[in-house]
Amino acid sequence: MNEDIDTPKRPGNLRDEAAEWFAIMRGPDADARREEFEAWLARGALHRTAYNKIAETFSIGKGLKEDAPDDADSPAPGPASQRPGKLKMAGLAFGLVGAVAALYLGVVSPGALKQDGPEIANSSTPSENAGQLQSKLGEIREVQLPDGSRVTLDTDSLVLTKFDRDLRDVRLVRGRARFNVEKDKRPFVVAAGNGTITALGTSFDVGLARDERVTVQLFEGSVDVRVRRDVSAAGMPVRLAPGQQLIFRAENAATPIQVTSAPGADRRWPEGVREYDGVRLGDVVGEANRYATGPILVAATDVSDRKVSGTYRIRDVERLAENLADMLRLALIRGNNQLLLVKTCPSPQKENCTPPS
Structure with a gap:
């Protein structure tokens, strides 16, 4: 039965879809819906851009001041078939969509929102198993993940993480990040555009440019890069050696993939x-x-x-x-x-x- 699944209901409006997905991924159903969310995000540049705008808007006033989410554990009056979890999710989605729309229309000023910055783990505290890591404009930030790996976010970057017993799953939504990966029995997989980078015990950069160009640069260890050729199948993996880079277009996987020497001039950007x-x-x-x-x-x-x-x-x-x-x-x-x-x-x-x- 799928009656409790809160699927975005307005496919014609990407902004509303993105806002609802943002709410879902911050709610109790995030783990169950992550694969579906990843598929939505991978549908194209417009979807990623819409999600980016929602994330940016939310970072202006993290933790919207609404009483409804705090009280959502108590069922509101309504049909007996509506369970508290569903009501909480619906309330969160409705509140977030409304707040985002108000910001876009200029109805609510940023001062009306709680001003405690974007949700970012600092370098000394491991992040949650599932979360969102974000850097501000002009900021370079290092984040420790639950497995001891470290992610350095370049300016104005956004990364989603999801760790479970079988997989360390990361998606670069915007910007650039350096990954210094600790060895673990679970694969460490970074998704960017329509490609994935799989690494074990290694150091590498992944960048997603505004023109949807994805750049992978390897410094230590090895990584396998796969680029999805269509909606159902990924291409053969390309293995990089230290000092190599690979560039592909997020929206044009048919373009031949070329491995070249990585420019050393870019290595010190985290400093x-x-x-x-x-x-x-x-x-x-x-x-x-x-x-x-x-x-x-x-x-x-x-x-x-x-x-x-x-x-x-x-x-x-x-x-x-x-x-x-x-x-x-x-x-x-x-x-x-x-x-x-x-x-x-x-x-x-x-x-x-x-x-x-």
Whole structure:
């Protein structure tokens, strides 16, 4: 009998579906519904984007201030066939969908919600067996999992975890993460896009870009990467060796999979450090802006094409802009919550412009 299963009932509205799935995965039926949720999430980029937006909205005010969930253990008046668990789940889903809709419509201000941040385990406390790990914009965060493995979340990343007796199951929904995996009899499997990465006792990165490109880089041990070719079957595994990387498109599994050498310059990102060797200024700025609330801008194409070499702390955006201006002999204009790199200060020169050195 499926009468107690709270399946999302509005297939035509991805936002509502995503909100209901978010509520389900935070409720008592999360374990039972996880496989179904994973299938929904893997249906395409639009589904993942919708879920991301719900998660971001919820992180503004974690733990919505509603009395109904606290009282949900006491059955509300209604038909005798409605059990408390179902009522609790329905109340949670209804409350979350309503709150999310209110935020989208601007009816509720963020101040009306409980302001204690996103639900993230810290580096010293193991996370729950099933949970959601999230990093804020500009943040790099390390999380210890129940088996002793560690996950480092890059800026604005979202990871779902589910550990049981047989499997250590992880899904990267957004961003990038480094996994340092402890040996265990249970396989450690990371899903990203329409692929999976299986590892035992290893260290590797998985990134899911906004264009749905999935990048896997291996540093230690070995991993098997499988890419799903259609809705029913996964492709043959590709085994990576240390120093190799593999890139595939989440929405275009028919594209040939190629294994290449992983760029060593990316290895220190968990420290907030990035190494460049002849990289376009525009590309450096684009990467730095992933961590920035106030972006770096480049005034002209010929300036953007200048080459950058060196080691930089990519998260300190203002200091990075100063160093780039100094190295490339550019002027730096501050204002309007942004940093602008130009060839020279405008005339007459203003105090907010630092001329080339």
